[in-house]
Amino acid sequence: MTELANQQAETLLDIRGLSVEYLVGDARLRAVDKVSFTVNKGETVGLAGESGCGKSTLAFALAKLHKPPALIAEGEVLYKGRDVLSFDDEELRRFRWKETSVVFQSAMNCLNPVISVNAQICDVLSAHHPEMNRGELQDRARELLKVVGIHPDRLDQYPHQFSGGMRQRAVLAISLALKPQLIIMDEPTTALDVVVEREIMDQLSELKKQFGFSILLISHDLSLMGEITDRIAVMYAGKLVEIAPSEEVLFNPQHPYTKGLVNSFPHLLGEKKELTGISGNPLNLYSPPAGCYFEERCPERIERCKSTDPALITLNPQHKAKCHLLG
Amino acid sequence: MGRFLGSRLLFYIAAFMVAVTFNFVLPRMMPGDPFEIMFAAAQGKIQPEQMAVLKEQFGFVAGPWHVQYWDYIKGIFSGDLGPSLTYYPTPVTEIISGALPWTVFLAGTSTLICLFIGILLGIFSAYNRGGKFDSIVAPALAFIGAFPQMVSAMLILFGLGVILNWFPVGYGYNPDVDAGWTLEFFMSVAYHAALPLLTMIICGIGGWLFLMRNSMINTLGEDYITMGKAKGLSTRRVMINYAARNAALPVVTAVAMALSFVVAGALIIELIYNYPGLGNEMLGAVASRDYPLLQGLLLIIVVCVLTANFIADLAYFWLDPRLRK
Numbered sequence: 001m002t003e004l005a006n007q008q009a010e011t012l013l014d015i016r017g018l019s020v021e022y023l024v025g026d027a028r029l030r031a032v033d034k035v036s037f038t039v040n041k042g043e044t045v046g047l048a049g050e051s052g053c054g055k056s057t058l059a060f061a062l063a064k065l066h067k068p069p070a071l072i073a074e075g076e077v078l079y080k081g082r083d084v085l086s087f088d089d090e091e092l093r094r095f096r097w098k099e100t101s102v103v104f105q106s107a108m109n110c111l112n113p114v115i116s117v118n119a120q121i122c123d124v125l126s127a128h129h130p131e132m133n134r135g136e137l138q139d140r141a142r143e144l145l146k147v148v149g150i151h152p153d154r155l156d157q158y159p160h161q162f163s164g165g166m167r168q169r170a171v172l173a174i175s176l177a178l179k180p181q182l183i184i185m186d187e188p189t190t191a192l193d194v195v196v197e198r199e200i201m202d203q204l205s206e207l208k209k210q211f212g213f214s215i216l217l218i219s220h221d222l223s224l225m226g227e228i229t230d231r232i233a234v235m236y237a238g239k240l241v242e243i244a245p246s247e248e249v250l251f252n253p254q255h256p257y258t259k260g261l262v263n264s265f266p267h268l269l270g271e272k273k274e275l276t277g278i279s280g281n282p283l284n285l286y287s288p289p290a291g292c293y294f295e296e297r298c299p300e301r302i303e304r305c306k307s308t309d310p311a312l313i314t315l316n317p318q319h320k321a322k323c324h325l326l327g
Numbered sequence: 328m329g330r331f332l333g334s335r336l337l338f339y340i341a342a343f344m345v346a347v348t349f350n351f352v353l354p355r356m357m358p359g360d361p362f363e364i365m366f367a368a369a370q371g372k373i374q375p376e377q378m379a380v381l382k383e384q385f386g387f388v389a390g391p392w393h394v395q396y397w398d399y400i401k402g403i404f405s406g407d408l409g410p411s412l413t414y415y416p417t418p419v420t421e422i423i424s425g426a427l428p429w430t431v432f433l434a435g436t437s438t439l440i441c442l443f444i445g446i447l448l449g450i451f452s453a454y455n456r457g458g459k460f461d462s463i464v465a466p467a468l469a470f471i472g473a474f475p476q477m478v479s480a481m482l483i484l485f486g487l488g489v490i491l492n493w494f495p496v497g498y499g500y501n502p503d504v505d506a507g508w509t510l511e512f513f514m515s516v517a518y519h520a521a522l523p524l525l526t527m528i529i530c531g532i533g534g535w536l537f538l539m540r541n542s543m544i545n546t547l548g549e550d551y552i553t554m555g556k557a558k559g560l561s562t563r564r565v566m567i568n569y570a571a572r573n574a575a576l577p578v579v580t581a582v583a584m585a586l587s588f589v590v591a592g593a594l595i596i597e598l599i600y601n602y603p604g605l606g607n608e609m610l611g612a613v614a615s616r617d618y619p620l621l622q623g624l625l626l627i628i629v630v631c632v633l634t635a636n637f638i639a640d641l642a643y644f645w646l647d648p649r650l651r652k
Contacts, residue, residue, distance in 0.1 A: 067553075
């Protein structure tokens with residue numbers, strides 16, 4: 001953090017009013033609704049929220065990887081000042097992985113089962129560096145495996161010969177192949193047990209120190225996020241409800257939803273408290289309410305919440321939350 | 328690897344022996360035999376003693392079943408399937424080896440062309456799903472493919488062969504041309520094969536197209552496809568190495584089935600175009616109760632089915648690393 005503060009915060013990714021909609025029959029469901037935030041160089045930003053809140057949809061849209069029936073309704077994704085959404089196919093192909101790589105939710109399924117790990121590392125290298133010859137590709141692939149702690153002798157094996165944790169490491173190795181400036185991680189450790197999760201997270205912090213990339217970490221696990229992120233953004237029903245430095249979010253949450261999320265996890269240190277959680281069900285996007293989306297489940301709701309949707313209020317330059325109670 | 332192939336090979340040998348045994352038992356369980364028909368046709372002009380001589384001449388072995396069975400098995404492995412009854416005294420093996428190349432040429436060529444075009448169109452259709460090709464051309468091909476082969480064959484024969492008179496309406500080559508490795512003979516063979524091939528390709532393409540298309544669409548939903556795209560690989564590479572490579576696995580099974588029907592399946596086409604292949608021979612053998620020939624043909628079909636399946640196993644082995652240990 002202190003290092004970061006000294007280093008001039010330079011914006012790497014600037015998301016401006018991004019909305020993603022799903023076409024369902026005649027209806028258009030807004031899965032991501034006018035979300036804006038930035039990721040600075042070398043920074044780790046967490047994106048939290050419950051299942052179905054649109055965090056993965058957002059992540060896919062950032063590299064224009066969303067598939068029909070999803071479509072980007074409005075907004076801009078500025079990477080170093082250039083709008084990724086306006087790239088043509090070839091620009092997009094060059095941008096992908098070279099600038100921003102993605103670690104997917106299910107490492108189990110995101111490696112191609114019929115070609116070797118070696119081939120899957122080499123194909124991304126040669127797609128962006130056609131000048132590399134066979135020997136160079138091999139050397140780089142071995143080096144990458146070593147970086148994530150897999151013995152290079154396993155290079156020519158196939159994904160099914162790897163354990164779950166090793167596959168996730170292999171995916172991590174592939175994501176580092178081109179030394180991208182930003183890695184989007186969509187629940188990278190959800191499918192793994194806590195011991196392996198811990199190993200991989202430690203390794204990630206290590207690699208981040210070594211290579212200095214930025215991370216956009218998507219997860220529902222706030223306690224995991226608290227350990228490695230600089231800032232945390234919280235989404236509910238497609239809207240950004242709070243964004244603040246990690247400690248602020250974890251120890252001084254302002255939005256009632258964030259408070260609910262934080263109270264759903266036990267703290268390792270400090271007094272034992274009863275875990276409360278959030279009652280009710282996620283919002284039905286078919287018929288969004290006129291007022292605040294969280295009103296129905298909110299323990300602190302007031303009259304105004306039913307009729308008007310609150311704006312994102314700036315509490316201090318670092319901390320914003322979307323709630324009438326703060327206005 | 329050796330163990331997997333060894334166990335498969337053992338399985339195929341066992342399957343072969345079972346099929347061969349059925350092939351032996353079935354004709355013997357059927358009521359009546361060719362000699363009873365002959366006997367009846369002669370209306371008492373043949374004496375029972377003459378009948379016995381005839382039977383011996385035709386190679387029918389008397390004796391207990393295990394002796395017959397042993398003789399039959401020995402015959403198979405020494406390539407002696409006895410003489411045909413209709414073409415007596417031509418041996419069955421000679422008739423089969425005369426007809427087999429025609430069928431293999433006709434059915435093999437059409438299957439390969441169908442596969443190649445069908446799979447490519449399937450990939451294209453899946454990639455552009457919902458597009459013009461996918462919603463008009465592909466269903467049209469499936470519609471044509473759903474016609475009974477007999478109907479399409481006759482329509483094509485009548486239209487292109489009889490009315491327009493563009494192509495010959497029967498036989499494998501022009502009998503006036505000497506058979507041999509000459510260009511003239513090849514041209515004649517190709518010219519005569521045009522209509523049967525066209526029929527089989529038109530009828531077959533829709534099936535392959537949809538098989539590949541549906542398999543591709545399933546595969547395109549997989550996470551490794553999205554990751555392939557996210558890696559910035561070219562569309563062609565994602566389509567071929569990531570999607571088609573995985574989508575091809577279920578298709579391989581279908582290819583094996585199709586290859587095994589190559590021999591038997593061309594029956595209707597061969598009949599309609601009077602093509603000198605195995606199907607035509609089989610029909611003749613059934614009509615005239617030529618049991619030795621029928622048994623020989625069934626044997627060939629069994630061998631083809633098993634060989635095709637073995638080739639499919641090898642292909643799987645090569646395509647899917649999860650099978651290799």
